[in-house]
Amino acid sequence: MSGIISAPQFIRVFPACDPAEQGTYKASVLQAFYVAIYEIGCLGGAIFALMFGDRLGRRKMMFTGAIILIIGVVIQVTSFRGSWAGGQFIIGRIVTGLGTGFETSTIPTWHAECAKAHSRGFAVFIEAAMISTGTMVSYWVDLGFSYIDSSVSWRVPIALQCVFAIGLIAMLLFLPESPRWLVSKGHMVEGQRVVAALEPAPFNSETVILQTKVIHDSLEGQLRQRKRDLITNGPTQHFRRMLLGSSSQFFQQVGGCNAVIYFSTPIFEEYLGQSRNMSLILGSVLATVYALSACISFPLVDKVGRRKLYFIGTIGQALSMFLIMGCLIPGRDSNASNGAVVGIFLFLTFFGFTWLELPWLYPAEVNPLKTRTNANAVSTINNWLFNFTVVMFTPPFLASTAVGCFAFFGAINLCFLPVIYFYYIETAGRSLEEVRTPTTKDTASTADRSQRNEAVADFPCPRSCPRPPSASSSRLLLPPAFLPSDRRHLRSWLRREGVVRQDG
Known part of the structure; x- marks a missing residue:
């Protein structure tokens, strides 16, 4: 949505997002709402996975999620001005998010349960890296279709989501169910x-x-799984394990990743002084760097380990945010905005090979099979809840003080370090049955x-x-x-x- 939400072709159909009609601040809030409401659907999908995911199984959850996603896309692309276009588009976003919530709550668990211990990190990281690949594809598609002066410029990019959902459905005809889920059901x-x-x-x-x-x-x-097992401690430490996995998803979102990913094009255009066309090009190049950086993690995840990658990513993200902040301080040379562009690229590079993938792998590793499905769903709920929060407050925050916005995200990243140091355990190289009670030291x-x-x-x-x-x-x-x-x-x-x- 980064290249679509502020496009003239989109605003013609949805005038509520037009700054000329609504004013800059109100338009920024409404643009944020059009984007963030998708996360509410994802949150609903994650809650459904928490309640019924283990009953249905991994394959059925993935299949159902893909079907719901397709329905949501159809609702979005059939919105026309004068026919309650805004409301229909919002409903479509929620339905699409619901399907995505099914997928993001299930696929990491399925990956972790099917992979071997020595390659589990690599397998799950490939799945998470596809997020950055999809982002890259969407940015370049948005750029290409931006030259079409009609609603086709945003309808086709949104409709292309169906291609990948149909591909998932086709693959599920050949992919197996999780062996651990099958054994748990007898x-x-x-x-x-x-x-x-x-x-x-x-x-x-x-x-x-x-x-x-x-x-x-x-x-x-x-074998008897109960929701209340998530809040038990004792020798199994289920509650503590659940908190570890959920905190990684929370940190991923409040670190500012989606403030950059969702709004990079408006940031380049409105706060760094770039033209509309140059902003789209920079956004597409940024997404490409983001996708390539995810590949760095493949050889590192099982060799370097989870904890070290968490540290590297956190420090890199914090320094990048402070660089952007410093370059946006009023009164500096106009060329300082180039430094802010570098900071944005550095941020997504560090995020791409660390915090992008790790929070999708970690909850599935630290939680035992008894609570894995439910704990992973809670982690995903955390992800989408704070994804919605960050996407909603970022545009108004930027409109009020861009310097303060990036300083805030930089300071938040520094707060992750003591939590990672004292509480995050290393899971690399261990089978899911070998991961012990989660303490960094054997107490x-x-x-x-x-x-x-x-x-x-x-x-x-x-x-x-x-x-x-x-x-x-x-x-x-x-x-x-x-x-x-x-x-x-x-x-x-x-x-x-x-x-x-x-x-x-």
Whole structure:
């Protein structure tokens, strides 16, 4: 919407967004509302995912979301002046957002549950990087269609969303359901079949059987999922895990990303003195840099780790915002606006390979399967709620004081650092069943650690298979949150399932 919301062709159909008729401040508020109301729909989709997502399953949620998105797009592009155009467009935005909320609450979880531990970050980052790729495509499409002096210039770019939704529907005909969701619902055979396909390995191979058992073992006593489990602590720390995942989505939004992404074209034009055409070109180049920067994260996410990327992104974003602020201080040389352009490009570069992807991966990693769907939905609710908030207050804030707006976002980014340092754990390289109680340091007592070490069995690591269990020297320490309280029961279960030798 960045290249559309202030376009003359759009304003002809929606005069409520015209500064000449409404005044600068009122028009900026209404433009923000036309853009931000989409996030309300996304919020509704995330709430639906929280209530019913685990009941429907990952594939059905993605399929339903794509259908709803298409319906919303059709409502938007059939808005005509004189036929309650503004109201119809707003309803279409809400419906489209509802479908997007389904997708963003489900796809990261599905990705994390289907990927292996050593490549999970890479797989989820590719999915998140598609956000920047889509942004890049939309900016260039907006630029190309801006030369058409009719409503086609905004109807076609909005309608193109249907192409990707139809593509998702087509792929879902071939993509599997999450093996962890299947096992949690008692579909053991189908879950094992998906594990075999993802490995890939024969259905009855030791590797596949072992991985299915590990997933099933982590679910012992957890098959009945309740919403109130999200607010429990104790040994499982469900509430703390949920807060960690949700905070990452909150930080992503209040850090100012959508203040730049949604309104880069108006910022270039109204506050940095660029022409309309140059603003569109700069916005398109900015989106391209944004998409390319997302590719930097691919080799780093599993090697550098999550915490370090969080630190790099936060510091880079804060410094970029302060650079923009400094260049917009009144009384400076007119060329200082070029420095503000550089600051905007730097901000999206740092955001593109860190905070763009990490908040979509992190909640799915730190939350156990018992609460993963619900906790991920809460995180997504957080994302869309504060996305709406930031998009609504940014245009009036910029109209009042552009310097203060960017100073505010820079200061907010600095506030993330102590939270990341003291509370964010490293999850790189661990399977979802191995992620422990979320503390940056192991605070367990000596007695707890001794008891935990005694509970180590000759349990082959999934990545070290396919050697037979009896011949394996690889030892896997099961997380205490997933161990039965009685060690004798554990060893009995391991012998019964054939994982440990009878004389072991």
